[in-house]
Amino acid sequence: xxxxxxxxxxxxxxxxxxxxxxxxxxxxxxxxxxxxxxxxxxxxxxxxxxxxxxxxxxxxxxxxxxxxxxxxxxxxxxxxxxxxxxxxxxxxxxxxxxxxxxxxxxxxxxxxxxxxxxxxxxxxxxxxxxxxxxxxxxxxxxxxxxxxxxxxxxxxxxxxxxxxxxxxxxxxxxxxxxxxxxxxxxxxxxxxxx
Numbered sequence: 001x002x003x004x005x006x007x008x009x010x011x012x013x014x015x016x017x018x019x020x021x022x023x024x025x026x027x028x029x030x031x032x033x034x035x036x037x038x039x040x041x042x043x044x045x046x047x048x049x050x051x052x053x054x055x056x057x058x059x060x061x062x063x064x065x066x067x068x069x070x071x072x073x074x075x076x077x078x079x080x081x082x083x084x085x086x087x088x089x090x091x092x093x094x095x096x097x098x099x100x101x102x103x104x105x106x107x108x109x110x111x112x113x114x115x116x117x118x119x120x121x122x123x124x125x126x127x128x129x130x131x132x133x134x135x136x137x138x139x140x141x142x143x144x145x146x147x148x149x150x151x152x153x154x155x156x157x158x159x160x161x162x163x164x165x166x167x168x169x170x171x172x173x174x175x176x177x178x179x180x181x182x183x184x185x186x187x188x189x190x191x192x193x194x
Contacts, residue, residue: 002058003124003146009088010061011050013154016087017068017080018047029067037063055123058146065150081153082160089161105166107137107190114139122146132189137163138176140187149180156188168192 018026023044030041030048040060042049050056069077107129114129118141125144132138139159141147156173163171170193177183 002062003122004055005058005061005123005146005151006052006121007050007054007056008052009092009121009154009158010056011047011052012088012091013084014050014064015047015091016084020080020083020087029070030064032067032070033060033063035063036060040064058148061146061151062148065148069150077150078153081150082157085154085157086161088154089158093161093165105162107131107163107166107168110137110162110166135193136189136191138187138189140177140185142185144179144186147179147186149178152178152180152186155186159188159190163190163192 014026017029021029026048027043030038030043033041037057037060040050040056041064068080072080108131111129111131114127118125118127122144124146126142128138128140128142130138141152141155153175156175159173160171172191174189174191176187176189178186
């Protein structure tokens, strides 16, 4: 079993794709999803019918992401992950969540609460977030059964939104390892200016 994924951010990612690619192309992507996974999505509906508070089998999300990747270059998938993560988080991190990140969040608090935050979006996986050096944080995901290369990219890119909301400038992320490449964990480095 591949675990389950909460609809919240995935719903907003799909909404961003609808704006970026157009609903017609989004519906074409869903039409290529096969098997039971296809039943998860409602063609022509806003956000493909995905509900923010519902949990979805990771295999359905994987089927959608595989269909999205069909015929696209690695560079284009990287762009869709990065821009889509930004678009989805800009929608979900609003109001109180955004204010909390601006006022009290820090890389040290991220390290302390990363697992709790992760558990609101993924049913499985272990997060290790540690200060690598001054101006950088290493974040790794282990035992992540619901992993998918596109989800890994989206998750990595999400720190391009989260860390700037902490008041950090010039935030950059770089992928260090990925389960899809045979590595034991997915890890990335977040770097910023003080």
